[in-house]
Amino acid sequence: MTGEQIRKRGLAVAAAGIALIAWVVVVAVTTEVGNPPVLAAAAMAAGMVCLCVVAAGAVASRVTERTAARMRHVFVVLTGASVALLFPSYWITFDLEPARMPEAWTLGPKPLLLVPPLAAAVLAAVPTRAVHRMLFEADGPLVPEPGEGAPARRVQALGTVLVVAGSLLAVAAVAVSSMSGNRMPFFLFSGLVVTLGVVLYGVLLTRVTNVYMARRKYFGGFVGAICGLASPVSTFGFETVSSVLIEVVVFGALVLVVVAAMVLAEYTGEFHTPLKERRRWRVRS
Known part of the structure; x- marks a missing residue:
């Protein structure tokens, strides 16, 4: 794994994150529910998860072999944030109510709002793994075996x-x-x-x-x-x-x-x- 490969992956991840944010915005604008404030909160929570992906990709697009060791903590934080924020996004989305009669309410926008944060949580780990792989190939594990003491x-x-x-x-x-x-x-x-x-x-x-x-x-x-x-x-x-x-x-x-x-x-x-x-x-x- 080289710095050039990581930068290319970073650009791809950032672009995917922007596309996921656009997805969330379109669903929030075009969907009718019985509790619009909850829909806005669900879209905001999903957007925050996707923003973590955009940030991780943007940082990865600037990583070099010399800066990777200093930046690895940034990727770990962004990956953890995307996973943690996935839960309130999930909870808020499942609190959406139908706009009309309950018998006409199926899953509606729920799966459409759940897909972007789920995909974002997976994508956020891509630059993190790439940076760790590069550091491992260059310097070996952070804590050599047996890891005692x-x-x-x-x-x-x-x-x-x-x-x-x-x-x-x-x-x-x-x-x-x-x-x-x-x-x-x-x-x-x-x-x-x-x-x-x-x-x-x-x-x-x-x-x-x-x-x-x-x-x-x-x-x-x-x-x-x-x-x-x-x-x-x-x-x-x-x-x-x-x-x-x-x-x-x-x-x-x-x-x-x-x-x-x-x-x-x-x-x-x-x-x-x-x-x-x-x-x-x-x-x-």
């Missing part, structure tokens, strides 16, 4: 942060659920299953002895599970204060998980690890 202690510190912050969010979930009336069981279950998942993820990270152990055993599965468990929160809507607050709590937990995942991936070199090598590590572990 100080590198492992940094991962353990990351796990401690997740435990503390996740516990505070779990307490907040209980407090919000207690004032939600007849929806308390649903709010309580959804809030605790996500926030305590963050705590468990942090506990596992505090027990690692090297950074590659963290990558092999705890990386993808927990992130995917926690993000999946947060999906039903879209059914809460925004009609009450408690529903908004529980969504804020869950979103805070998701931001923690995404940030931790991106830090761990960037730190351990997950972005540039070949698939065959990952499989060998799983077999050895």
Whole structure:
């Protein structure tokens, strides 16, 4: 991977991001719904995800072999932001209401507004992976194996942060659920299953002895599970204060998980690890 290849990919990613933003604008302008403010909010949330792609592509279009090492953190931040912002975009979009009779309401604009942010979250990782691959080919992994000692202690510190912050969010979930009336069981279950998942993820990270152990055993599965468990929160809507607050709590937990995942991936070199090598590590572990 060369700087010229990354710059070409960056231009392509930025152009794709602009096209996705145009898609969102066209859908928002031409669609009729029963709650136009929610449509505007959904379009804005989807547009913010797409803007992360445009920014990542624009930065990648200026990357050189000398500046790649300094800029890799920018790509990690933009990729994490696109993934984190995907969730409020998803939740708001599913709160759209029909403009006319409910029996005539099918999926309507929902899939049209969900496709751009989903595509953007995938595209945002393209320049990130390209930059990490170039750095890996030039200088090797950021943390050479076995990754024990100080590198492992940094991962353990990351796990401690997740435990503390996740516990505070779990307490907040209980407090919000207690004032939600007849929806308390649903709010309580959804809030605790996500926030305590963050705590468990942090506990596992505090027990690692090297950074590659963290990558092999705890990386993808927990992130995917926690993000999946947060999906039903879209059914809460925004009609009450408690529903908004529980969504804020869950979103805070998701931001923690995404940030931790991106830090761990960037730190351990997950972005540039070949698939065959990952499989060998799983077999050895």
